[in-house]
Amino acid sequence: MGRTEAVRTNMKECVAVSSEVPVIGTTMLAERFHAATREVTLEEVPVPRPGPGQVLIRVAFCGICHSDLSLIDGNFPASVPVVTQGHEVAGTIVKLGPGVDQWKVGDRVIPSAGAACLRCRNCLRGNFAACLRLNLMAFAYDGGWAEYVVSGAIGCSRIPDNVPFEQAALLADAVSTPFAAVVRTARVHLGNAVGIWGVGGVGTHLVQLSRLAGGTPIIAVDINDAALERARRLGADYAFRSDDPDLQVRITEATGGRMLDVAFDAVGITATASQAIYNLDTNGQVVTVGMSAQHIDAGSFMEFSLLRKQVKGHLGYQVQDIQILTELLSLGRLDLSESVSAIVPLSEIHRGIEMLQEKVGNPIRILVQP
Numbered sequence: 001m002g003r004t005e006a007v008r009t010n011m012k013e014c015v016a017v018s019s020e021v022p023v024i025g026t027t028m029l030a031e032r033f034h035a036a037t038r039e040v041t042l043e044e045v046p047v048p049r050p051g052p053g054q055v056l057i058r059v060a061f062c063g064i065c066h067s068d069l070s071l072i073d074g075n076f077p078a079s080v081p082v083v084t085q086g087h088e089v090a091g092t093i094v095k096l097g098p099g100v101d102q103w104k105v106g107d108r109v110i111p112s113a114g115a116a117c118l119r120c121r122n123c124l125r126g127n128f129a130a131c132l133r134l135n136l137m138a139f140a141y142d143g144g145w146a147e148y149v150v151s152g153a154i155g156c157s158r159i160p161d162n163v164p165f166e167q168a169a170l171l172a173d174a175v176s177t178p179f180a181a182v183v184r185t186a187r188v189h190l191g192n193a194v195g196i197w198g199v200g201g202v203g204t205h206l207v208q209l210s211r212l213a214g215g216t217p218i219i220a221v222d223i224n225d226a227a228l229e230r231a232r233r234l235g236a237d238y239a240f241r242s243d244d245p246d247l248q249v250r251i252t253e254a255t256g257g258r259m260l261d262v263a264f265d266a267v268g269i270t271a272t273a274s275q276a277i278y279n280l281d282t283n284g285q286v287v288t289v290g291m292s293a294q295h296i297d298a299g300s301f302m303e304f305s306l307l308r309k310q311v312k313g314h315l316g317y318q319v320q321d322i323q324i325l326t327e328l329l330s331l332g333r334l335d336l337s338e339s340v341s342a343i344v345p346l347s348e349i350h351r352g353i354e355m356l357q358e359k360v361g362n363p364i365r366i367l368v369q370p
């Protein structure tokens with residue numbers, strides 16, 4: 001990846017927010033991804049203006065996600081020539097666009113990371129959650145690795161007073177995607193034997209949320225001992241290495257012979273999906289959350305059909321899932337304090353990206369602080 005560190009050319013005015021009237025400068029620091037060269041630069045850009053139905057948010061924290069890295073390394077196609085990355089934002093509303101009266105300046109919110117296209121066949125039927133051409137923040141329009149970000153007023157979720165911004169920033173993908181996988185796609189319920197392949201950033205939250213949903217037992221499978229130990233700490237009843245030749249025997253013992261009702265593949269490669277499918281009970285289901293270009297091998301038709309196994313793909317979350325997660329955090333049912341692995345200042349965004357690329361310290365989430 002080619003990189004140029006842009007020098008901040010003009011000092012912007014000091015940006016301070018008093019109790020009610022925020023002072024907003026005219027320019028701000030923002031990370032910019034240039035599709036033609038795949039360069040990531042830090043630039044001084046104009047502070048965006050919220051249009052009708054939009055709000056301007058001062059970013060408190062924004063997560064660094066694997067999908068951000070995928071845009072940089074070319075695995076995700078660029079949809080615009082230049083864009084500010086970062087789609088996992090928590091911050092404070094500092095300005096309302098024309099017509100916005102649902103929010104007020106000073107409200108703490110998590111903006112939605114996507115906007116429905118309002119044109120596809122699902123949007124035309126009013127099924128906006130199933131939009132086929134979702135405009136994604138940080139891909140189709142500017143995201144939150146910047147001091148300010150513009151978002152639609154509809155789709156913002158209020159952050160309860162007792163929920164810190166650091167944990168709120170995790171909800172706009174890193175925790176909401178696992179939430180939707182557990183609650184909506186897999187429908188984990190009390191007594192389900194749950195296996196989770198890959199207990200990194202996504203898988204760790206699958207462990208916590210499966211436990212909250214009543215999964216019994218919860219079995220973490222990974223190749224990394226430190227990740228397995230962390231999964232045990234955060235709620236897994238058992239933690240097994242994926243390269244253990246006796247893995248199936250261990251899962252048989254851990255489940256009293258009934259095997260898994262639900263297995264999440266948070267890695268998304270042929271080997272992990274096959275292991276997960278192989279260890280299912282009758283009517284068991286594998287939900288794939290991880291992604292790669294590899295293929296799924298579900299074994300023989302004979303066994304797959306005889307045991308009535310299922311494989312389901314999962315993607316994303318609904319905005320209402322973020323709201324439910326803020327309630328779980330506020331009520332103390334869910335603790336994400338261990339999920340903030342590191343915080344880097346926006347001026348050191350390159351270091352943050354590198355830390356995730358190199359998996360420095362086995363991170364769950366690295367946050368950027370403008």
Ligand SMILES: [Zn+2]
Binds near residue numbers: 066172
């Ligand atoms: Zn993300």
Ligand SMILES: [Zn+2]
Binds near residue numbers: 118119124
């Ligand atoms: Zn649409």
